[in-house]
Amino acid sequence: MKCGVVAIIGLPNVGKSSLINALLGTQAVIISPKPQTTRNSLRCIWNSNNAQIIFTDTPGLYSASSSRDKLGAFLNDEILAAIEDADAVLWLADASSRKLLPQDREIAEIIPAKLPVVLAVNKSDKADPEYAFGLYGELRDFAAKVAVSAKKNRGLDELVDALLPLIPEGEAIYDPDILMDTTEKFMAAEIIRGRILMLLRDEVPHCVAVEIEEYKSPEEYPDRKKLYIRASLITETDGQKKIVIGSNGNMIKRIGEESRKAIEDATGLDVYLELWAKVIPHWRRNSTSLKRLGYSQ
Numbered sequence: 610m611k612c613g614v615v616a617i618i619g620l621p622n623v624g625k626s627s628l629i630n631a632l633l634g635t636q637a638v639i640i641s642p643k644p645q646t647t648r649n650s651l652r653c654i655w656n657s658n659n660a661q662i663i664f665t666d667t668p669g670l671y672s673a674s675s676s677r678d679k680l681g682a683f684l685n686d687e688i689l690a691a692i693e694d695a696d697a698v699l700w701l702a703d704a705s706s707r708k709l710l711p712q713d714r715e716i717a718e719i720i721p722a723k724l725p726v727v728l729a730v731n732k733s734d735k736a737d738p739e740y741a742f743g744l745y746g747e748l749r750d751f752a753a754k755v756a757v758s759a760k761k762n763r764g765l766d767e768l769v770d771a772l773l774p775l776i777p778e779g780e781a782i783y784d785p786d787i788l789m790d791t792t793e794k795f796m797a798a799e800i801i802r803g804r805i806l807m808l809l810r811d812e813v814p815h816c817v818a819v820e821i822e823e824y825k826s827p828e829e830y831p832d833r834k835k836l837y838i839r840a841s842l843i844t845e846t847d848g849q850k851k852i853v854i855g856s857n858g859n860m861i862k863r864i865g866e867e868s869r870k871a872i873e874d875a876t877g878l879d880v881y882l883e884l885w886a887k888v889i890p891h892w893r894r895n896s897t898s899l900k901r902l903g904y905s906q
């Protein structure tokens with residue numbers, strides 16, 4: 610039996626979370642066309658008859674626009690912590706990359722030289738991965754280079770075959786029924802944030818956090834026979850709050866309806882979801898707010 614931790618690292622939007630979903634064969638973590646979708650490192654568990662690989666999904670390496678952006682600093686700390694825990698790194702790049710960015714060099718610097726790294730080039734369904742192999746090959750030695758497409762489920766077996774030799778011998782850490790090392794409450798907040806990322810435009814989703822104020826299973830709420838969730842959609846300004854609510858409350862209603870259905874699919878329970886919009890000025894810059902919203906280590 611083999612068991613080990615593989616941290617998936619890469620620029621924002623290259624498809625790290627999509628790859629995890631493809632490997633696990635389910636919509637485990639949220640994805641979106643917008644960068645900085647993932648905010649917390651999250652362990653997702655892949656099992657076969659003789660191996661367990663714990664994949665850590667991480668935020669894309671972020672260039673903090675100012676030292677006051679404490680959320681940005683947290684995202685990068687999450688990446689460092691994931692690397693520290695890992696037996697191997699899966700560095701994910703985009704097949705359409707034509708030049709290396711400063712953040713690519715930063716990634717090369719933060720991965721210890723002794724840690725084995727597999728380079729996977731994703732989105733090979735829409736661009737030839739060869740050029741990206743050459744580009745990233747300049748940055749360090751790789752244990753293997755694999756072309757994948759999370760969207761088309763291509764190259765996944767080859768990827769696992771490349772990772773297994775890097776995983777230590779050992780018994781499985783997680784029960785094979787466990788998909789993710791997180792709570793249902795966190796997953797519900799992520800599902801709601803995922804809808805916000807899909808439904809709101811431009812920078813607004815990046816200014817929103819979701820706080821679950823109340824989470825009551827049907828056992829705790831026998832008269833309702835439903836999973837009861839009350840959540841706040843937290844923005845930094847009144848203007849953003851208005852956008853989240855939408856005219857006549859249409860937007861928050863839509864976020865609520867779509868999230869409720871997705872949480873029902875994920876939990877198999879009937880869900881009563883109540884959403885409120887709320888402002889916490891500059892929550893992304895404030896350590897106390899970040900901690901309260903789950904963005905602190």
Ligand SMILES: Nc1nc2c(ncn2[C@@H]2O[C@H](COP(=O)(O)OP(=O)(O)OP(=O)(O)O)[C@@H](O)[C@H]2O)c(=O)[nH]1
Nearest residue numbers: 621622623624625626627641645646647669759760
């Ligand atoms: N064409 C194509 N698109 C893909 C593929 N994998 C992911 N995408 C798209 O790329 C976008 C970003 O995907 P995510 O999985 O959220 O990317 P990420 O690296 O986790 O992003 P962050 O969490 O923001 O760092 C989404 O629109 C995906 O649908 C792929 O193999 N091919």
Ligand SMILES: [Mg+2]
Nearest residue numbers: 625626646647
């Ligand atoms: Mg992600």
